[in-house]
Amino acid sequence: MPHEYSSQVIWTGNRGEGTTHYRAYDRTWDIAVPGKPVIHCSNDPLLGGDPTRMNPEDLLLSALAACHMLWYLHYASDDGIVVTGYCDSPMGEGEVGRGGAGRFVKAILRPHITVAPGTDLVAAEAIHHRIAEVCFIARSVNFPVEHAPSFAFG
Structure with a gap:
């Protein structure tokens, strides 16, 4: 069964001249999904973007980590491993x-x-190796995704 996702990307960088020349506009936009908070974005700060705003690279990396986390929590629950905290x-x-x-x-x-x-930390660590087979985002990227987890009891 197909899953459909939608978003609206709205360029906010028109300073009044549009794209009349390369330096006439800002590389800023908003991501708007109905019923969710708007995310204000900019391009990579190395390219002159606003470092206080999310950029496409931030969003991709965050989506990858979040997808991995959600599958980790799912598998941990299935395997009887009680997770009380997770930060990536x-x-x-x-x-x-x-x-x-x-x-x-x-x-x-x-x-x-x-x-x-x-x-059992060996079992807890092993979960990471199963996630690449099911994580929607990890299965969609064309670069390797490595894992370097650390654990604490609490």
Whole structure:
């Protein structure tokens, strides 16, 4: 059964001249999905974007980590592993080729997971290797996704 997703991306960077020349406009936009808060975005700060706003690279990396987290929690629940905390600090590595075209070459998910005392950490760590087969986002990207989890009891 197909899943459909929709979004609206609205360019907000017209300073009054439109795209009359390269420096005449801002690379800002809003992401609007009905019934959800608007996300104000800009391009990568390395390209002159606003560092206080989300950029496409932030959004992709965050979506990848969030999808992984949701599947991890699902599998942990199925396996009887009690997770009481989960925080990820993913890192993406990109490269820029000739002409300025860029791409991600890999991502490293670095979740710190708090589990109930006495949890089998080998079993808890093994869950990460199953997720790539089912995570919608991980299955959609064309770069490797590595995992470097850490655990704590709590």
